[in-house]
Amino acid sequence: MRITHVIRGDDHLSNTPRQILVFEALDAPVPRFAHLSMIWGADGKKLSKRHGATSVEAFRDEGYLPEALLNYLALLGWSLDGETTIISRETLASQFSLERISKNPAIFDFDKLEWMNGAYIREMSADALAKCMIPWLAKAGLATEDDFAERPDWYQALVPLVAERAKRMTDIPAMLAFLFGETVAIEPAAADKALATDDARRSLQAALKALGTIADWEHDAIEQTLRDLAVTLEVKPKVVFQAVRAAVTGSTVSPPLFESLALLGKERTIRRIEDAL
Template sequence: MEEKVRVRFAPSPTGSLHIGGARTALFNLLFARHNNGTFILRIEDTDTERSTEESVKQIIRSLKWLGLDWDEGPDKGGEYGPYFQSMRLELYSKEAQRLVEEGKAYYCYCTPEELQAKREEALKQGKAPRYDGCCRNLTQEQKEQFEREGRKPVIRLKINEEGQTVVEDIIRGTVIFENSVLDDFIIMKSNGIPTYNFACVVDDHAMKITHVIRAEEHLSNTPKQIKVYEALGYEMPRFAHVPMILAPDRSKLSKRHGATSVEEFRDQGYLPEAIVNYLTLLGWSPEGNEEIFGMDKAIKEFTLERVNKTAAIYDVKKLTWINGHYLRELDGGYITDQTIPFLIKKGIIEEKEVEKNYDYIKEAVMLSRDRARTLEELADMISFFIRDFDDYEEKGVKKHFEDIKTAELLERTAQKLEGIVEFSKENVELKIRELAEEMGIKAAEIIHPTRLAVTGRTVGPGLFEILALLGREKTVERLKKAALWIKNRI
């Protein structure tokens, strides 16, 4: 019977969840779901100096917000826990000790100063700095002497410098590393904390991981990890290293290229559905040319064989375009719920006012969302429906509010609309076109200054729909206010 697929996402909690990490988590989840397997979240928090509880919370919060839910891990538990490396130290210590007893690893008492001196000497001689194995064959006497000096040993794995280590990578094919570039690397630090390359192997074996899907930057760690698998006598999982994500200028992605963490994108008004859709396409190609598809379709089509070998180029414009699509297409109530926090944050509405105005906000959202690309933009676009304003768009003022006759036009428009009993879109349009006919002008000559008067802007949804939603009282009030503004200005 074929082994059940088990994969893991194993972030270090030393910062926020970034786009690269989110994509790695997503690819693991898609692979697990496509193969009816298990997706595990493991927190690799053995970097005691840099790991923080806040970072753990942030990573979990971001994954949940994206909808990348795990089957085993923090908050869920599971048969192979605990899912924090800091709680598994006994297991690492036991396995490292076993390697020492089997003669596959040894205690090294070299001090940092001694190691630094050796590194400098090697560099002087034009050699690559490597550990020279001087503690490989210490006598019991030598060990006891070092212990008396108060030296705390690390544990190093014995490496055979001859030959090659071959990585059979699902995405990259066969990758060969010369063993001569490896040295007897540390597997346990002197403080009893395991190194990354040791701990993750012990955990992947203990958690029965079948496929290790991770970023390309980890490929250079893989030969070391293979040596650990071989020394421990563990069965090897299959490896798949996904391509790097580069900035548009093909440099390493960094803060200078804009938002890079999931929470930054959330705070800028991107929807989780759009980010997941975008990340799916970042380094993976579906069979057709479709660019918009949800999680169900991605799960159905996802295979590691279709992951690209070349670097993926990070393109915020593409993400923003996808986000605009989801703003238009997703359920109106959902988009309204996602927009409200932005309205509150911007001071457009108070939280206590939301409930009684919810239906009105939703109508404003439905009317305006086709033009928005982010929730933040959408909140700005509908602000005039909710909050009065004192400023008018500068280019609109130059075009429409520079003539005293416009004040009269707005007053006449207000008078005409004031008489409407049922203030519907159809009736508003009828009255404005009637007024244009009476004045012997085109309807557009009323529509443009009226839009500026009631919204403060020159563009937006259809004017008649705007006025119908604003209602008679607010529309008339803003028309009169704009007329007075023009008179006072001119």
């Protein structure tokens, strides 16, 4: 078959002498054999299904990017220079050598893979990440290819809301779900924490009136209006921000508030505050 190199796990080391004999008996060129240390799970045992995803398809379905997975796998038992972690496909292809392979077993660290995947997400251009998000948003029933084609700029504007926070593509639909649809369900914990006090209710009532007066619905105007409102009401800005956040997103944890309101639009923002009240 004209195979020149056989690179495999060291659990096949015992097979090698017999296989070399077969090549020699056939009077065929003997490949170069290299045996790599096994990959272990975090518990120090041989990697298996019990540790998590084990197929390319499974990692894809869990929201890992192909570039990030390739990069991470390449660093299991090999290194470019002992320091560099983010390595392009082209660099891997040109710089890989057997001499830099470690003789010690590598540990498959899902946390490090997730970190690396997040790094790749952050490095994507707004256009590339927006396009990459669509299948995940569509799977969650939030967006369609047709909608993306009609307003690509709006989808690109979503990118800054998630790029610094998402570690996997599966994180993104939950982060952005409140921006789709007319209404939102407020989490009980968010209602108790951000909407239950007298100050929160006063803040929400005042925000409803103040936001309604904004003519140019954009980030800076929204932020200044809510900050001025906190001064007028003599409450901490966080009280106003969290009340509006809970009313509009349904949670006390969301992407940046002012950018989110700008993308949600004035009418839906006002309607959700009315519903919350």
